[in-house]
Amino acid sequence: MNITLKNIHKSFGRVHANNNINVTLTEGQIVGVLGENGAGKSTLMKILSGFQPADSGEIWIDDQFVSYDGPEAAIGRGIGMLQQDPLDVGAFTVLENFVYGRSGGILPRWSQAEQELNRYVRDFGFELDPTLWIEQLSIAQRQQLEIVRLFALGVKVLILDEPTTGISADQKAILFDALRRLAHDDKLIVLLVSHKLEDVIDLCDSVIVLRAGERVGDMMMPDSATITPEQISATKTHLVELMFGQEMALHERSLATLGETVMSLDDLHMRSKRLDISGVRLSIRAGEIIGLAGLDGSGQELFMRAACGLAPVHSGHIRLGERDLTGKPYRHFMQTGVIFGAAGRLEEGLIAGLTLTEHLALVESTAGAIHWPRMVDETNARIAHYNVRGQANSRIEQLSGGNQQRMLMALLPENPRVLILEQPTRGLDVDSSRWIWQQLLERRQRGAAILFSSPELDELVAYSDRILVFYAGRIYEIPDVAGITIDRLGHLIGGEFNG
Amino acid sequence: MCKQSPIWQIVFGVLPVFLAVLIAAMLVIAVDRDPVEVVTNIWEGAFRNTKSFAGVLNFWIPLTLVCVGLTVTFRSGLWNIGIEGQILIGAMFASWGALYIQLPEALAPLQIAIEIALGILGGMLWAGIAGALKVWLGVHEIFGGMALNSIASVWGIYLISGPWYPEGGSAQQSAPFSKVALLPGISDDWPVSLLALVLTVMALIIVPLILNRTRWGLQLKATGKNQRSALLLGVPINTVAMSSFLVCGGLAGIAGAYRTLFTYGSFRPLASGGIGFLGLLVVLLASTRTLWIPVITFLFAAILSGSTRLRVAMQLDASLAQVLQSTLVLLFLLVGGLRQRFEARSATPVEPEAAQPPVQTRAGGEVIAP
Ligand SMILES: Nc1ncnc2c1ncn2[C@@H]1O[C@H](COP(=O)(O)OP(=O)(O)OP(=O)(O)O)[C@@H](O)[C@H]1O
Ligand SMILES: [Mg+2]
Numbered sequence: 001m002n003i004t005l006k007n008i009h010k011s012f013g014r015v016h017a018n019n020n021i022n023v024t025l026t027e028g029q030i031v032g033v034l035g036e037n038g039a040g041k042s043t044l045m046k047i048l049s050g051f052q053p054a055d056s057g058e059i060w061i062d063d064q065f066v067s068y069d070g071p072e073a074a075i076g077r078g079i080g081m082l083q084q085d086p087l088d089v090g091a092f093t094v095l096e097n098f099v100y101g102r103s104g105g106i107l108p109r110w111s112q113a114e115q116e117l118n119r120y121v122r123d124f125g126f127e128l129d130p131t132l133w134i135e136q137l138s139i140a141q142r143q144q145l146e147i148v149r150l151f152a153l154g155v156k157v158l159i160l161d162e163p164t165t166g167i168s169a170d171q172k173a174i175l176f177d178a179l180r181r182l183a184h185d186d187k188l189i190v191l192l193v194s195h196k197l198e199d200v201i202d203l204c205d206s207v208i209v210l211r212a213g214e215r216v217g218d219m220m221m222p223d224s225a226t227i228t229p230e231q232i233s234a235t236k237t238h239l240v241e242l243m244f245g246q247e248m249a250l251h252e253r254s255l256a257t258l259g260e261t262v263m264s265l266d267d268l269h270m271r272s273k274r275l276d277i278s279g280v281r282l283s284i285r286a287g288e289i290i291g292l293a294g295l296d297g298s299g300q301e302l303f304m305r306a307a308c309g310l311a312p313v314h315s316g317h318i319r320l321g322e323r324d325l326t327g328k329p330y331r332h333f334m335q336t337g338v339i340f341g342a343a344g345r346l347e348e349g350l351i352a353g354l355t356l357t358e359h360l361a362l363v364e365s366t367a368g369a370i371h372w373p374r375m376v377d378e379t380n381a382r383i384a385h386y387n388v389r390g391q392a393n394s395r396i397e398q399l400s401g402g403n404q405q406r407m408l409m410a411l412l413p414e415n416p417r418v419l420i421l422e423q424p425t426r427g428l429d430v431d432s433s434r435w436i437w438q439q440l441l442e443r444r445q446r447g448a449a450i451l452f453s454s455p456e457l458d459e460l461v462a463y464s465d466r467i468l469v470f471y472a473g474r475i476y477e478i479p480d481v482a483g484i485t486i487d488r489l490g491h492l493i494g495g496e497f498n499g
Numbered sequence: 500m501c502k503q504s505p506i507w508q509i510v511f512g513v514l515p516v517f518l519a520v521l522i523a524a525m526l527v528i529a530v531d532r533d534p535v536e537v538v539t540n541i542w543e544g545a546f547r548n549t550k551s552f553a554g555v556l557n558f559w560i561p562l563t564l565v566c567v568g569l570t571v572t573f574r575s576g577l578w579n580i581g582i583e584g585q586i587l588i589g590a591m592f593a594s595w596g597a598l599y600i601q602l603p604e605a606l607a608p609l610q611i612a613i614e615i616a617l618g619i620l621g622g623m624l625w626a627g628i629a630g631a632l633k634v635w636l637g638v639h640e641i642f643g644g645m646a647l648n649s650i651a652s653v654w655g656i657y658l659i660s661g662p663w664y665p666e667g668g669s670a671q672q673s674a675p676f677s678k679v680a681l682l683p684g685i686s687d688d689w690p691v692s693l694l695a696l697v698l699t700v701m702a703l704i705i706v707p708l709i710l711n712r713t714r715w716g717l718q719l720k721a722t723g724k725n726q727r728s729a730l731l732l733g734v735p736i737n738t739v740a741m742s743s744f745l746v747c748g749g750l751a752g753i754a755g756a757y758r759t760l761f762t763y764g765s766f767r768p769l770a771s772g773g774i775g776f777l778g779l780l781v782v783l784l785a786s787t788r789t790l791w792i793p794v795i796t797f798l799f800a801a802i803l804s805g806s807t808r809l810r811v812a813m814q815l816d817a818s819l820a821q822v823l824q825s826t827l828v829l830l831f832l833l834v835g836g837l838r839q840r841f842e843a844r845s846a847t848p849v850e851p852e853a854a855q856p857p858v859q860t861r862a863g864g865e866v867i868a869p
Contacts, residue, residue, distance in 0.1 A: 330731070340731060347725075347727065347728075348728055349731055350728055362721055362733070365714045367714070369714070370717060
């Protein structure tokens with residue numbers, strides 16, 4: 001099946017999110033969709049997958065004009081999409097979710113469906129227990145389930161919007177193998193929206209590049225089997241030029257002078273259903289950046305949340321300067337300048353349905369009455385300073401993923417004592433990530449300590465003064481980041497602490 | 500998504516009323532009566548003279564108070580099903596004041612102020628319990644509210660069959676309150692309490708202002724939309740939930756006090772008369788259009804009050820009005836649903852300022868946004 005998009009237009013108010021886009025997709029290909037934050041990638045993908053209608057333009061499947069309305073209908077036409085932010089689907093098991101959306105019979109044939117599910121899971125090299133609840137799954141497993149579900153429904157086009165945010169390197173490898181199989185053996189079209197150029201070069205056969213709603217270029221990717229490191233970096237440079245219209249400088253490691261201890265964890269013991277982390281001693285000094293490495297679910301989430309009162313601490317103490325905040329709720333931490341930023345964005349951190357101004361008013365206003373005009377001015381100032389693409393009265397969910405992240409950054413206080421950030425650059429393009437780090441480094445210059453987690457090893461190595469590697473609740477400290485290679489870090493993450 | 504043309508706005512507004520009237524008319528015809536006559540009677544029942552109009556206001560006052568209170572809990576994402584109980588406990592507390600505090604006639608205003616304050620206190624107490632159950636024990640407010648409603652009602656029945664059993668009376672209501680304890684009406688032609696009217700209008704003006712202009716109002720909204728995020732943005736979500744219960748309960752308490760101190764003049768275990776549940780429906784109907792609340796409550800009050808005449812004039816049971824009312828609610832919700840579908844379908848470009856996101860359905864079929 002081949003697909004042609006003709007003259008696609010979509011506007012949101014003044015924003016021309018898709019401006020006359022023409023694309024032809026050929027079966028058996030993995031096509032990367034690149035572009036800076038807000039370029040219109042998700043919009044185009046949502047149009048193709050029926051999540052939102054285009055203002056004008058046509059979709060042709062195999063030389064036939066089609067029109068459909070809604071994601072279900074799109075799946076009926078063979079086009080399925082994985083969302084950028086997977087939402088909770090509530091109380092369903094894996095198997096129920098797999099069966100969901102199928103035609104034929106009111107009563108699903110459970111045992112048959114289960115066999116089918118297990119077969120796909122095995123074929124793709126996934127790991128999914130049919131009896132688990134959806135909410136027990138990691139992001140990667142939810143993706144796997146969705147891929148299997150859509151494939152079983154017979155889709156011929158699979159769209160993935162930033163699938164590699166929030167999943168580990170191993171999970172990514174599994175995902176990519178599955179996608180290769182789907183495209184090259186099963187002749188699907190796979191569309192991949194991603195900001196990670198290495199991934200795109202590794203996986204895709206070709207890419208198209210969007211900038212400010214327009215298609216500005218496309219490129220064939222070199223064969224990943226025979227590619228040389230030089231080719232990779234040349235391709236990267238080329239892609240960056242296409243995306244931003246300019247070349248970018250890389251970050252230089254900067255060392256800040258460390259101040260006194262701002263936060264200390266004393267023999268901390270925390271527990272969750274799956275993990276038990278004990279004996280954590282850590283003192284964090286002003287101006288220090290500590291990177292937290294580890295696969296999804298290795299304990300870094302629990303650690304970060306426990307350290308700021310969002311998860312219970314079983315024993316031990318958390319001290320901020322003189323104050324003992326053990327067992328206090330997050331609000332107390334927040335008032336002492338310990339700020340947590342979750343990776344979840346719309347699930348945790350931002351509030352869908354509230355405007356940008358309302359978000360700011362929530363964190364900024366101290367008096368009882370809100371002076372809205374002043375808040376709007378202040379919001380506009382932040383929008384300008386943080387370069388958010390959106391308006392003061394836009395609701396947060398109207399912003400593109402990357403711009404939501406920028407807004408989250410804009411909501412952080414100017415002079416925090418400790419920032420605890422889960423994947424601060426999740427879903428950001430190269431330019432925006434750099435920019436976010438610039439903001440963070442400025443705060444560090446003013447004395448903030450930063451703890452951050454990231455699935456990107458190079459990000460960890462580039463910015464951390466110290467790295468803590470989490471593996472199954474154990475913690476290994478790398479005191480001297482300058483002396484570590486990414487390769488070694490990769491092994492540590494896999495649990496090889498004594499290598 | 501698309502800004503609706505005025506024509507469609509009107510169509511979607513009028514259609515449910517039209518359909519409801521049609522259905523009700525068919526019902527009336529089915530029992531062999533003239534629908535036009537029914538409407539005339541309801542109209543006359545409601546607006547025949549100042550007295551009947553005051554009767555409408557007598558329903559409008561407590562219903563509107565309750566609805567204003569419910570907008571507060573709705574804003575913070577809470578289903579305050581316990582509203583019925585809060586009205587009743589409010590009525591009970593006010594009645595206690597009326598029965599046991601006997602100030603001299605010169606101090607009547609103080610007597611009434613104390614009774615109303617007691618009513619507020621009672622409503623807040625009952626709402627506070629629902630809130631505490633929810634916040635600290637994790638009992639869903641719907642279940643907690645249901646339980647508290649029946650406890651309140653049992654307690655009410657106990658009072659009039661025990662401690663408040665009137666000498667020589669029936670176990671339907673307490674002894675009538677003394678004149679000092681009653682809310683005075685404006686005049687014989689206008690039997691409605693000016694004080695309550697003023698309080699209601701004030702609530703109608705002040706509560707939306709607070710919701711829209713204060714930090715507390717914003718915190719309610721944030722908590723209602725996403726608790727986890729609200730917490731991270733520094734909202735004390737438990738305090739917020741508790742306070743929204745208390746405010747709603749307080750307003751329900753005034754409504755309860757009004758029902759006993761004016762409408763009945765004695766304590767009855769059925770003091771609320773279903774106003775709480777009706778209020779839930781109204782708020783559901785109005786959803787975010789809070790400005791419509793006084794209008795909708797007025798419509799309902801007129802139908803309720805007007806239809807009492809049906810029995811006298813046409814030997815029809817007044818419950819016909821309730822049928823009409825429920826059909827109306829149902830159809831409004833139905834047409835509202837249709838309208839959303841329609842909007843999702845006819846996607847036309849937006850004019851600048853009016854940008855609104857489309858209703859997006861995600862993989863799970865969950866509807867996000869408006
Ligand atoms: N529902 C909406 N309402 C209003 N504006 C929107 C809506 N969806 C997207 N936009 C705007 O359209 C533009 C393109 O958004 P889109 O989500 O397609 O970007 P993207 O390329 O996916 O970016 P990112 O990499 O940050 O996810 C942005 O400026 C965004 O603010
Ligand atoms: Mg996007």
